[in-house]
Amino acid sequence: MRNLFPSYIRVPLVFFTIFGLIEFFMDSGEKPAFIEYPIIMLFLVLVFLIIIAIEVIIAALENIMFQSLDEAAKTRYLASKYKTIKFTWLSNTYKKLVGTKPLEKEHELILDHNYDGIRELDNDLPPWWLYGFYATIIFGAIYLARFHIFNGDNQYEELESAYAQAKIELEEYKKTAKDLVDYNTVTVLADAADISSGKTIFEANCVACHMADGGGGIGPNLTDKYWILGGGIKNVFRTISEGGRDGKGMIAWKQSLKPSEMAQVSSYVLTLQGNTPAKPKDPEGDIWVAEEAVKSEIPTEAMEVITDSIISIENETP
Numbered sequence: 001m002r003n004l005f006p007s008y009i010r011v012p013l014v015f016f017t018i019f020g021l022i023e024f025f026m027d028s029g030e031k032p033a034f035i036e037y038p039i040i041m042l043f044l045v046l047v048f049l050i051i052i053a054i055e056v057i058i059a060a061l062e063n064i065m066f067q068s069l070d071e072a073a074k075t076r077y078l079a080s081k082y083k084t085i086k087f088t089w090l091s092n093t094y095k096k097l098v099g100t101k102p103l104e105k106e107h108e109l110i111l112d113h114n115y116d117g118i119r120e121l122d123n124d125l126p127p128w129w130l131y132g133f134y135a136t137i138i139f140g141a142i143y144l145a146r147f148h149i150f151n152g153d154n155q156y157e158e159l160e161s162a163y164a165q166a167k168i169e170l171e172e173y174k175k176t177a178k179d180l181v182d183y184n185t186v187t188v189l190a191d192a193a194d195i196s197s198g199k200t201i202f203e204a205n206c207v208a209c210h211m212a213d214g215g216g217g218i219g220p221n222l223t224d225k226y227w228i229l230g231g232g233i234k235n236v237f238r239t240i241s242e243g244g245r246d247g248k249g250m251i252a253w254k255q256s257l258k259p260s261e262m263a264q265v266s267s268y269v270l271t272l273q274g275n276t277p278a279k280p281k282d283p284e285g286d287i288w289v290a291e292e293a294v295k296s297e298i299p300t301e302a303m304e305v306i307t308d309s310i311i312s313i314e315n316e317t318p
């Protein structure tokens with residue numbers, strides 16, 4: 001066994017086996033264990049030195065043993081030592097694939113003609129080449145049948161179906177990853193469980209200013225059709241997540257609530273619409289007309305350009 005591999009293969013083999021086992025069994029997070037724990041690095045260095053030491057010691061022992069043998073024993077020893085297992089299967093396969101005739105049989109192949117002493121061998125095609133050629137024929141036949149007779153998907157169609165599949169997977173993912181929602185993507189949650197969690201969140205955080213029935217106090221009335229910062233799920237989500245106008249007292253709840261929770265409480269807030277609170281606060285803001293874009297979706301610069309052009313049109317009209 002020892003003679004099977006030379007030491008320059010044996011040492012790295014043993015070393016990397018130990019290294020691999022350590023990496024496999026040590027839980028070191030993203031980084032490799034020997035970087036995460038410097039002690040492992042030290043250990044590996046020691047392992048490496050010990051393997052080399054073992055090699056050196058065994059070689060030395062072998063040498064001493066060898067020197068103590070008589071001549072006949074030395075030759076026998078050497079003969080057995082170098083009778084290492086040859087990779088006969090590999091070399092046979094290689095010979096078969098290359099398919100050359102041994103030198104002593106070349107006279108069977110030699111052709112008659114002779115150009116100034118240069119003669120030609122009539123070798124068979126090398127089997128590796130021939131089998132490769134057959135393989136391409138089979139490949140070609142299958143390809144032709146698949147794409148030109150049975151109209152298999154070409155790469156555009158494959159791309160499209162991959163896109164469609166990805167879209168489905170994305171939807172699936174979004175269903176499980178509820179916290180991916182923001183004010184651009186939020187939709188009204190109709191699920192009773194979501195509404196009741198929304199209610200719990202509202203009662204825990206919001207009633208101090210908006211009252212349990214949404215009638216309003218420090219904060220505006222949430223049951224009427226009037227909104228200061230815009231109604232509809234997207235605006236409500238945005239107000240809750242980003243907060244109200246400076247100094248008004250409505251903080252940005254994204255600090256303390258998860259996106260999924262803000263979506264639930266937003267949906268709950270919308271269910272308050274039309275309730276008749278005990279002490280309703282007077283309406284503030286404007287009546288909300290649905291389907292209006294979220295204000296922030298139009299960047300301020302663009303808004304200024306639009307306003308400026310409206311003003312200039314107005315100035316031009318006689």
Ligand code: HEC
Nearest residue numbers: 205206209218219220227228229230239244245248249250
């Ligand atoms: C400290 C008091 C306070 C708390 C607590 C509070 N709000 Fe408000 N809220 C306000 C004030 C004040 C405004 C008005 C902001 C403005 O005018 O810019 C407001 C505005 C709003 C609006 C927009 C109303 C409109 O007319 O546009 C919504 C929606 C809202 N709050 C929901 C909530 C929710 C949900 C919670 C709990 C997570 C909450 N608020 C907690 C004070 C509060």
